[in-house]
Amino acid sequence: MAPGAARCAPALPALLALLGALLPGLGEAQVSVHPREAIIPRGGSVEVNCSAPCSNVGLETNLNKTEVASGHNWKTFRLSNVQEDSSPICFANCHNQTSDSMNLTVYGTPSLVELAPLPRWQPVGENLTLSCQVVGGAPRASLTVVLLRGEEELSRQPAVGKATQVNATVLARREDHGANFSCRTELDLRPQGLGLFQNSSAPRQLRTFVLPETNPRLSDLRVAEVEREQLVECTMDGLFPASEAEVHLGLGDRRLQPTVTYKGDSFSATALVKAHAEEQGPQKLVCEVMLGDQTRTTREKVTFYSFPAPNLTLSQPEVSEGTVVTVECEAHAGAVVTLSGAAAGKPASRARVLLNASSEDDERVFSCSADLEVAGQVLRKTRTRQLRVLYGPKLDKKDCLGNWTWQEGSTQTLRCKASGNPTPELNCPRKWDGAQLPIGDLKPVKREIAGTYKCQAKSSQGEVTRDVVVIVIYHENKLAIIILVTVAGVLGTLGTAAYLYNRQRKIQKYRLQKAAEAAALKLNTPATPP
Helix, strand or coil: CCHHCCCCCHHHHHHHHHHHHHHHHHHHCCCCCCCEEEEEEEEEEEEEEEEECCCCCCEECCCCEEEEEECCCEEEEEEECCCCCCCCCEEEECEEEEEEEEEEEEEEEEEEEEEECCCCCCCCCEEEEEEEEEEEEEEEEEEEEEEECCCCCEEEEEECCCCCEEEEECCCCHCCCCCCEEEEEECCCCHHHEEEEEEEECCCCCCEEECCCCCECCCCCCCCECCEEEEEEEECCCCCHHHCCCCEEECEECCCEEEEEECEEEEEEEEEECCCCCEEEECCCCCCEEEEEEEEEEEEEEEEEECCCCCCEEEECCCCCCCCCEEEEECCCCCEEEEEECCCCCCCCCCEEEEEEHHHCCCEEEEEEEEECCCEEEEEEEEEEEEEEEEECCCCCCCCEEEEECCCCCEEEEEEEEEECCCCCCEEEEECCCEECEEECCCCCHHHHHHHEEEEECCCCEEEEEEEEEEECCCCHHHHHHHHHHHHHHHHHHHHHHHHHHHHHHHHHHHHHHHHHHHHHHHCCCCCCC
């Protein structure tokens, strides 16, 4: 009942006293108290009326009370600053002492509603315990504690005792990352004609994460050369939220500065690694991933080495044909060299070849490879040099065919070039008029190019000449060709016939000779006696 409802009108005690005088049988009844029940907010006040058949009426209570009105057989008291439930007693000393009590209930919302701090990080798939501390609040029978995820109710429990701790367990999910959790108290006084009073704690944000048991993957960098930058990469899949993972890359005692990119539930961290000469030897390459309150670490051993390319020298890079050239290859100590053209032998860090230079050796490339084993891995470095051989001009048949026979009007390509080092100058004049040999594409072939040409190739290393004959067949000499072909055909036929005739005559002569020999043998053989 609201405080106002607990106050009694001044006419009510007088009415009660009048009823006691008119009805003496009732005047000896018990003391009357009004109201019998009242509910007020903590620190509030209420008026209580005590009446009896006689005038000796009073109120017994530990609360602050003030008499605000009275009559012949009644009194009204104001109880103020009420802090807790109480049961004031109205009494009267008539023929004997009688009394009656009322129930005074104090209500109030809790002085503290607080959700206990959440873990800094909560693994997905593990139980999370929510704990809400509630201090104060009355009446406790009407007080309920609700645990919330956002606006979703996770648990609803009654408050028990003056200080209550309400717990609830939930399974942490990915979607709970960034979610707000809180607790709320509900004091439901609607059955008493009052309202529903709610108090909420400050929300707390949860951060959930997933970090696989597997360690991150590091680049397969087992060996690396000093003073040379190498790109290393560290990757990992299945993280959540991947963007909040901290990635550290380090070489020995040095921390690298990686570039980290995120994609979905994965990340890739890349950094440049460079060791100096004094750091030669094995070093530890470390990738450390931290997410939540967990860490995953991968360590790999990288061996840094110094391995310069081998030295490849030619006694003379450019020589005349017939000159002896020395080719030498030398590598870093501990390396084994292989020199092209050198005979196989015992592995060594030096190899040598002596060469009598010929025209075939011009532009020959010599290769020197050095192999060095580092941390079980064979490394190779190669260097090359080219030899230049000076030799005189050549007009070989494969480069300049001596005779060309073409049909007039056809499309042909005339090729004639000279080889040599340095490249010779080629001059091909026709013998009777000095016209130049038409080297290149002929579209079409004309009879005017026919003739004999004298080609001369000349350079600082000498000169060489070659005759080139070009024959062009055209319609005016076709008859002569036909006659020649016909005569050749007739002569061929006659020759074949003569051969067959002589062969047949020889065969017949041979047969006659054999028959005569057989007859003579028969005549000379003596007869067999009877």
